[in-house]
Amino acid sequence: MTNLAHDISKPRRTFWTMERRDAAAGYIFIAPQLMGIVLFVLIPLGLVFWYSLHEWNVLANTFNFRGLGNYEQLLRDPALPQVLAASAIFSAGLVVFNMSLALLLAVLLDQKLRGIVVFRTLFFSPVVVSLVAWTIVWGFLLQNNGGINGLLQMVGIEGPNWLRHPTTAMISVIVVQVFKNVGLNMILFLAALQGVPKELYEAARVDGAPRFKQFRRITLPMISPTILLTSIITIVGSLQVFAQIAVLTQGGPGMSTTVLVYYLYQQAFQFHFFGYGATLSILLFLIVAVLTFAQWQMRRRLVFYEN
Incomplete structure (x- = not known):
């Protein structure tokens, strides 16, 4: 009875x-x-890594194990240094021009002026336009007898064949991509600028600080988290560019605009070397991961809130 009462x-x-x-x-x-x-x-x-260990020929319906053969081919590929160089040039040009122009537009549009919303919408509108349609239009403009050279001829300048010269082809692709996505970074910078406390600027003006010093000492440190975010987004996006290259230059002239993603596409879907294409995609993944990790580790030096 005692145990029963205890259990109850x-x-x-x-x-x-x-x-x-x-x-x-x-x-x-x-x-x-x-x-x-x-x-x-x-x-x-995981499947991409598994495919990179094989040679998969869809046309012949073969799937043979190669082990590290594709990775050895990667180290011996004579075209890879030029592909990586083109990718680096494109990424560096895109990051510098995109972020600089986006920050400049954000500063100019962060003004309480009449009709400023119209200009913000105008600069942001290319972001929502179809990428392929945007690139096709620019392809017509950049032709030898296209709209750009037509405007130059009106002022007595004979423009080059923009997409058929190695230097101008790379510049053209960078410019097309900058104008396409600069509005996104502009909106991010604009939101960050509007979040900076106005009291800091008022105190700086009282102390006699010029505008450039206010921008360097107040604006840049306060929006540094957004700068880090946009730099990561822009770099990752620049390493994944494909449609612009495929529509405008097809990697040419020569291999001057053959970036890593387009080279991967050629190996896998044009030459049907799916195993080697998977190996190139692993390389792309590692490059993106390393760059993103490096930028994240640098946040203590670059980001004001992390100091």
Whole structure:
């Protein structure tokens, strides 16, 4: 009787405690995102690595194990240095011009002027335009007898064949991409500028600081987190460029505009070397991961809030 009374008076432990219910609710909420990451990131990444160890010929219906043969071919590929150089030039040009122009536009458009919203919409509108349509239009403008050279002839200047010379072809592709996406970085910079406390500028003006010093000492440090974000987004996007190259230059003239993604496409889908194409995609993944990690590690020096 004593043991029975003790068992009755002892509170029962329920399995669904408050902590477990909260944990289960959290897992349910993140389950779709986790499934997306597993299905569309981790599994494809694992398959790409598996394909890079094989030589897969779709036309001959063969799938042969090569081990590290594709990676050895990568080290011996005579075209790879030129491809990496073109990728570096494109990325450096895009990052410098895109971010500089975006910051300049954001500063100019961060003014309380009549009709300023119209100009903000005008500069942002290319972002929502179809990438292929945008590139095709620019392809017509940059032809030897296109609109750009037509305007130059009106002022007595004979323009070059922009897409058929190695230097001007790379510059043209960079400019097309800058004008396409500069509005996105502009909006991010504009939002960051509007978040800077106005009291800091008022105090600087009282102390007699000129505008350039205010920009260097107040504006840049306060928007440094946005600068870091936009630099990561821009660099990653520049390494993944494909449509502009495919429509405008097809990697030419020669291989002057053959960036890594387009070279990957050629190897896998034009020459049907799917195993080697998968190896190039692994290289691209490593480059993006290393650059992103390096930028993130530099945040303590570059970002004001991390100091």
